[in-house]
Amino acid sequence: MELKIRHVSKDYGTFAALHDVSLDIRSGELVALLGPSGSGKTTLLRAIAGLETIDEGQIFFGGTDASRTSIQQRNVGFVFQHYALFRHMKVADNIAFGLRARDRSRRPHESEIARKVKELLELVQLPELGDRYPAQLSGGQRQRVALARALAIEPQVLLLDEPFGALDAQVRKDLRRWLRAIHEETGHTTVFVTHDQEEALELADRVAVLSKGELQQIGTPDDIYDRPATPFVYAFIGDSSFLPIEVRGGEAVLDRSVLPLGQLSAPDGQARLHVRPQDVVLRPTGEGVSGRVTLLRRTGAFRRADIEVGDARRRIEAQLPPELAITEGDEVGLHFNRFAVFPSDAPHSTAPN
Numbered sequence: 001m002e003l004k005i006r007h008v009s010k011d012y013g014t015f016a017a018l019h020d021v022s023l024d025i026r027s028g029e030l031v032a033l034l035g036p037s038g039s040g041k042t043t044l045l046r047a048i049a050g051l052e053t054i055d056e057g058q059i060f061f062g063g064t065d066a067s068r069t070s071i072q073q074r075n076v077g078f079v080f081q082h083y084a085l086f087r088h089m090k091v092a093d094n095i096a097f098g099l100r101a102r103d104r105s106r107r108p109h110e111s112e113i114a115r116k117v118k119e120l121l122e123l124v125q126l127p128e129l130g131d132r133y134p135a136q137l138s139g140g141q142r143q144r145v146a147l148a149r150a151l152a153i154e155p156q157v158l159l160l161d162e163p164f165g166a167l168d169a170q171v172r173k174d175l176r177r178w179l180r181a182i183h184e185e186t187g188h189t190t191v192f193v194t195h196d197q198e199e200a201l202e203l204a205d206r207v208a209v210l211s212k213g214e215l216q217q218i219g220t221p222d223d224i225y226d227r228p229a230t231p232f233v234y235a236f237i238g239d240s241s242f243l244p245i246e247v248r249g250g251e252a253v254l255d256r257s258v259l260p261l262g263q264l265s266a267p268d269g270q271a272r273l274h275v276r277p278q279d280v281v282l283r284p285t286g287e288g289v290s291g292r293v294t295l296l297r298r299t300g301a302f303r304r305a306d307i308e309v310g311d312a313r314r315r316i317e318a319q320l321p322p323e324l325a326i327t328e329g330d331e332v333g334l335h336f337n338r339f340a341v342f343p344s345d346a347p348h349s350t351a352p353n
């Protein structure tokens with residue numbers, strides 16, 4: 001089922017939780033909604049589900065405008081962060097719940113429900129646990145049951161709200177791989193909310209980045225990481241530093257250094273050059289942009305350096321091979337393998353919210 005979200009806005013009083021959000025989700029795609037706390041991810045997911053009304057815009061399920069239809073009519077499977085399993089029901093009955101709740105004309109026969117529950121328990125790799133109660137399961141197992149329950153109704157769309165948010169780091173990692181495998185097998189159009197960029201980049205076909213209720217960018221993990229569309233995405237995804245520069249005739253001017261912008265297009269005027277630590281290369285002093293190493297520290301396989309750059313002595317971070325002969329206080333030249341330039345007055349050109 002393909003989803004089309006068109007110019008959706010949602011206010012809570014005077015506060016805009018979603019502002020003119022448009023995005024298309026292809027049939028069978030796994031899309032992550034990623035953003036900081038309060039960026040509108042959950043509001044958007046709940047609006048897709050029909051759990052939240054929208055003030056403006058439309059949400060299409062296939063060719064049908066579903067904006068004003070109920071959650072039942074939309075036939076979505078929803079998994080919440082905090083396992084919403086029924087505590088007094090066994091695992092198998094939890095999974096069967098959505099099928100048994102159907103009206104008689106659409107309710108499958110009990111033998112068919114039992115067959116379906118068995119199949120789903122196998123899919124989520126808990127074939128032996130149908131007779132247990134939720135309290136007798138680990139957190140990760142409960143989330144698997146929650147997914148089985150969401151899948152039981154054969155939803156048109158699967159919606160997951162931070163499904164692994166309450167679990168510890170190792171279980172999260174395992175479940176991430178597991179969810180991707182289930183997705184490959186079942187092929188449901190799936191939208192999931194996360195504020196964990198590693199989870200979004202590893203799991204999703206495409207990532208939609210939200211900030212302050214606005215869609216900043218939707219793209220593949222490579223697009224988002226390597227070709228951020230806005231200063232916000234650059235700052236939010238991965239590590240980066242920026243330097244104030246001036247753009248003049250297709251070149252970036254920083255004190256007495258001039259960097260050709262090449263393929264990057266930026267209008268003349270004050271701008272910011274954004275660069276990731278791994279794209280900063282040290283050269284002998286006199287080459288490239290001049291800087292001074294102020295701090296060196298070991299971080300796992302690499303060393304990180306703080307480098308003061310130019311007359312204004314702005315600090316940027318560089319990732320260096322541990323064997324590089326360098327000490328704090330050294331004057332260096334800097335080359336940027338890859339960087340981005342955005343006008344200083346671009347929206348969200350300050351820190352992420």
Ligand SMILES: Nc1ncnc2c1ncn2[C@@H]1O[C@H](COP(=O)(O)OP(=O)(O)OP(=O)(O)O)[C@@H](O)[C@H]1O
Nearest residue numbers: 012015017035036037038039040041042043044195
């Ligand atoms: N029922 C409500 N009434 C008033 N404001 C709300 C309501 N629900 C959400 N908001 C506000 O709307 C904004 C977006 O909330 P939302 O839950 O969509 O963000 P989120 O990106 O999912 O954040 P988190 O990661 O913290 O869950 C927040 O500032 C939140 O306080």
